[in-house]
Amino acid sequence: MRRVxxxxxxxxxxxxxxxxxxxxxxxxxxxxVPVPLSGGNAKMGDDIAKAATLAAEEANAKGGLLGRKVxxxxxxxxxxxxQSVTAAHKLLDAGVVAVAxxxxxxxxxxxxxxxxxxxxxxxxxxxxxxxxxxQGFENVFRVIGRDDQQGPYAAGFMMKTLKAKRIAIIxxxxxxxxxxxxxxxxxxxxxxxxxxxxxxxxxxGEKDFSAVLTKVKSLKPDVTYYTGxxxxxxxxxxxxxxxxxxGKFMAGDANNDPTFxxxxxxxxxxxxxxxxxxxxxxxxxxxxxxxxxxxWNQDPGPYSALExxxxxxxxxxxxxxxxxxxxxIVKAIAATKMYRGATGAISFDKKGDRTSVLYITYxxxxxxxVPYGVS
Amino acid sequence: xxxxFAPAAAAVLVAIVLPIxxxxxxxxxxxxxxxxxxxxxxxxVVVGYAGxxxxxxxxxxxxxxxxxxxxxxxxxxxxxxxxxxxxxxxxLSGIIIGTPTLRLRSDYLAIVTLGFGEIVRIAATxxxxxxxxxxxxxxxxxxxxxxxxxxxxxxxxLAMAFALLVLVGSYNLARSRxxxxxxxxxxxxxxxxxxxxxxxxxxxxxYVLGAVFAGAAGSFFAVKLTAINPSSxxxxxxxxxxxxxxxxxxxxxxxxxxGAAVIxxxxxxxxxxxxxxxxxxxxxxxxxxxxxxxxxxxxxxxQIERRVVAASAASIAAxxxxxxxxxxx
Numbered sequence: 001m002r003r004v005x006x007x008x009x010x011x012x013x014x015x016x017x018x019x020x021x022x023x024x025x026x027x028x029x030x031x032x033v034p035v036p037l038s039g040g041n042a043k044m045g046d047d048i049a050k051a052a053t054l055a056a057e058e059a060n061a062k063g064g065l066l067g068r069k070v071x072x073x074x075x076x077x078x079x080x081x082x083q084s085v086t087a088a089h090k091l092l093d094a095g096v097v098a099v100a101x102x103x104x105x106x107x108x109x110x111x112x113x114x115x116x117x118x119x120x121x122x123x124x125x126x127x128x129x130x131x132x133x134x135q136g137f138e139n140v141f142r143v144i145g146r147d148d149q150q151g152p153y154a155a156g157f158m159m160k161t162l163k164a165k166r167i168a169i170i171x172x173x174x175x176x177x178x179x180x181x182x183x184x185x186x187x188x189x190x191x192x193x194x195x196x197x198x199x200x201x202x203x204x205g206e207k208d209f210s211a212v213l214t215k216v217k218s219l220k221p222d223v224t225y226y227t228g229x230x231x232x233x234x235x236x237x238x239x240x241x242x243x244x245x246x247g248k249f250m251a252g253d254a255n256n257d258p259t260f261x262x263x264x265x266x267x268x269x270x271x272x273x274x275x276x277x278x279x280x281x282x283x284x285x286x287x288x289x290x291x292x293x294x295x296w297n298q299d300p301g302p303y304s305a306l307e308x309x310x311x312x313x314x315x316x317x318x319x320x321x322x323x324x325x326x327x328x329i330v331k332a333i334a335a336t337k338m339y340r341g342a343t344g345a346i347s348f349d350k351k352g353d354r355t356s357v358l359y360i361t362y363x364x365x366x367x368x369x370v371p372y373g374v375s
Numbered sequence: 376x377x378x379x380f381a382p383a384a385a386a387v388l389v390a391i392v393l394p395i396x397x398x399x400x401x402x403x404x405x406x407x408x409x410x411x412x413x414x415x416x417x418x419x420v421v422v423g424y425a426g427x428x429x430x431x432x433x434x435x436x437x438x439x440x441x442x443x444x445x446x447x448x449x450x451x452x453x454x455x456x457x458x459x460x461x462x463x464x465x466x467l468s469g470i471i472i473g474t475p476t477l478r479l480r481s482d483y484l485a486i487v488t489l490g491f492g493e494i495v496r497i498a499a500t501x502x503x504x505x506x507x508x509x510x511x512x513x514x515x516x517x518x519x520x521x522x523x524x525x526x527x528x529x530x531x532x533l534a535m536a537f538a539l540l541v542l543v544g545s546y547n548l549a550r551s552r553x554x555x556x557x558x559x560x561x562x563x564x565x566x567x568x569x570x571x572x573x574x575x576x577x578x579x580x581x582y583v584l585g586a587v588f589a590g591a592a593g594s595f596f597a598v599k600l601t602a603i604n605p606s607s608x609x610x611x612x613x614x615x616x617x618x619x620x621x622x623x624x625x626x627x628x629x630x631x632x633x634g635a636a637v638i639x640x641x642x643x644x645x646x647x648x649x650x651x652x653x654x655x656x657x658x659x660x661x662x663x664x665x666x667x668x669x670x671x672x673x674x675x676x677x678q679i680e681r682r683v684v685a686a687s688a689a690s691i692a693a694x695x696x697x698x699x700x701x702x703x704x
Contacts, residue, residue: 038653076652081607085600086403086643089527093400109512110602117525131512173500175604178508201501 028071029064029324031056031314032091032120033101033307034084034111037076040231043259044103047301048125049074052101054295055311065318072311077111079104088114096120097324098317098333100310103303105129106175112140121330123314125307128253129179133351139330141348143310143341144303145276145357147176150253151183153359154225154274159194161361162248162272164222168198170212170236172228177201180227180252197221202232209236210243217245227252234263241267248272250361256302261367273362273369279305279342281360281371288342309341386632390535394528402527404643406599409534410592411635415619416538416545416628417588422617423626423674424554425581426561427477428485431492432616435465435586437499437608439593444511444603445504454517458594465590469583477578492613499605510604517598530599537595541588545628548584557581622663624670633671637663 033052035045049072056070064070073094077084084107091099092114098121102108108127115122116137124132124142128150133140158164167188171181181199188196197219202209213236216224224240224247226233233255240249241264251260253275261268279285285305292300292308316339317332318324339346347355363372393405414436421429442461446452452460476487499505506512516525517533524533548554556577559567564574597603615638623634641659648655663671 075646078653081600081602081604082407086400086407089400089403090643090646093398106508106510106604106606110600113601129509131509135513173508174606175508175510 028069030071030073030094030096031311032096032099033072033074034077034087034091035074035101036079036103038078041079041103044301044303047304048101048103048307050296051304051307052311054292055308059315065315066324077107079107081106081110084111085114092118097326098314098329100314101125101307102127105132108132112137115139120326121333123310125310126303129175133353141333141352143306143346143354146353147179148183149357150274150359151180152187154184155187157361158223159191162223165193166195166197166221168216168219168221168224169196170226171201172204172232173201174204177228184225204232207235209239213239213243213245217243220246222247223250225250229254230257230260234260237264237271238267261364268364271364274359275362277358277360278302278369282343284344285342305342309343309346312341313339313346394531399527402531404639406531406534408636408639409538410596411619411639412538412632413541413592414589414616415631415635416541417585418616419620419631421581421585423620424549424557425578427578428481429488430485430613431488432589433608433612434492434495435589436593437495438465438468439590440597440603441499441505443594444514444597447514448511454598461590461594462587465586466583469586473579473582477575477582492610496605496608508605512602514597514601534595537591553580622671624673627672627674630670630672
């Protein structure tokens with residue numbers, strides 16, 4: 001019995017090996033979308049995948065590209081280095097001609113090396129860690145700003161608009177949060193009359209942050225800037241208020257989500273969030289939002305418009321070059337000049353970073369993110 | 376006889392055909408299976424052979440990966456030269472952690488190793504020279520002369536070489552004097568000590584050898600991913616490796632291979648489930664453990680033991696074997 005079972009299990013394991021591989025010529029043009037579909041960031045992944053699907057459906061409604069249909073292949077990268085590499089190989093196997101997606105920088109960076117080896121264009125929609133494009137891969141682009149662009153913006157807002165003198169910075173030691181915290185800290189250091197009184201990390205996944213916040217309270221900050229993700233951000237904002245820490249609470253763009261408000265409850269009132277503008281606050285994105293709502297019966301997520309643009313940049317490049325060849329697409333994307341997307345005009349610099357990125361600050365009022373003076 | 380050799384023959388066939396006929400994705404999955412085979416075989420020495428519950432095994436995996444990554448990126452060492460250094464460093468950390476803690480009994484050891492695993496990960500996250508949460512990027516591909524091991528096929532062959540080495544090592548270890556000493560300690564430490572086996576020494580040997588295997592897996596992992604960061608070496612990673620050997624059957628070499636294959640390939644096979652993928656994976660694991668509590672391919676010694684225990688239990692129930700249960704354990 002045991003041996004029969006052994007044989008059976010071995011045979012069962014062979015089943016996935018017989019799955020079909022790359023598509024044939026004349027098949028649809030496939031765009032890869034690696035996103036987290038499991039784990040704590042699954043909601044973001046879902047929002048991103050839906051925006052990509054919408055972009056492809058719109059292209060197909062107009063007759064497709066080069067006479068071929070556009071197809072989105074979306075795979076789970078679980079925001080994990082190892083899984084993102086496997087997902088990258090799976091996408092390449094499926095015959096994608098370019099990749100537009102990703103969410104966590106820690107997953108996007110290892111995967112970008114795989115795309116680089118295969119010569120496939122990778123347009124990141126939400127990975128803002130500077131290292132992604134600093135690697136010098138000619139095939140890597142991003143439509144979102146870099147953390148070292150948001151950091152100086154956040155620093156300027158705290159110093160000029162909030163007139164803060166004593167600033168506490170809390171990150172969570174993830175790639176993105178530490179990068180943003182470092183960039184903010186660097187922009188504040190050496191400024192006359194401004195002092196970073198606290199710079200330390202919380203542990204993602206924890207629920208009780210009173211130890212860290214008690215320490216922060218004793219330092220009497222004017223502003224506390226949290227650069228991590230929203231699952232902890234909402235709880236920190238709540239405990240910040242409960243403990244009666246002095247000054248304002250401000251958070252980075254990964255907190256730009258309704259979940260932050262539902263977790264923090266009343267404590268979210270008056271919280272500042274630095275971010276790229278949400279689609280609904282950009283005139284260029286209005287048409288996109290209407291179509292997204294109509295298609296999915298829900299509001300777009302914070303990165304949906306960026307992903308929509310990332311996919312469209314790829315599709316535009318295929319149209320411009322008149323070829324679905326991987327290398328031709330990389331070249332055409334690099335040559336993108338002032339492409340009019342839902343998040344504004346898109347051009348890339350030599351590194352593949354987007355030129356002229358806009359940041360704004362939101363303030364939470366009655367549970368809604370309201371723009372607080374566009375700069 | 377056919378039953379015994381058919382699965383092994385099938386596995387060898389798949390292992391050979393895969394890099395020739397497989398797509399890069401399948402080869403990459405195969406490579407990942409091999410990484411977990413190496414890790415599983417290493418942890419199997421600690422948990423399966425010596426019976427020490429280690430919940431921080433990913434720490435040695437991390438030390439190996441970081442050693443290779445940092446030496447290659449910061450000091451431009453060739454990959455092959457970093458291997459002995461990684462082995463030395465993991466062995467050393469195994470000795471440092473093992474010497475005081477291996478005097479503890481199983482549950483306490485589990486807690487200490489759990490702490491050690493977290494210390495290594497948090498240290499890697501906070502230290503500057505390890506790159507903090509960003510980890511180490513741009514790790515070069517290993518090369519043999521002018522030939523750069525870059526393609527999925529090359530990485531697969533390299534992983535296979537590592538795995539075979541570790542497999543042969545494990546097989547011989549189990550049959551050596553060392554292996555028999557571990558077996559004796561695992562079954563009854565007091566009796567083993569009475570027979571002249573110094574438990575702390577042999578336990579330390581198991582712990583250090585297991586650490587070196589993990590270090591080798593880490594070195595390979597670093598050049599395979601070309602970028603490593605602390606989030607790959609969490610407690611969940613330690614648990615996943617433990618799952619490989621428990622699922623496969625503790626102390627059993629074919630079991631470890633089968634366990635690694637299931638742990639890596641099941642989530643891939645379940646990609647069709649999309650958002651409930653990891654949920655389905657969990658259900659699958661629970662189902663497998665309910666159907667096969669002894670593991671998919673348990674070790675033969677373990678089976679013989681169970682039979683002996685069942686027989687003595689039966690004889691006790693019959694009231695004839697009261698003298699066979701002198702021990703209170």
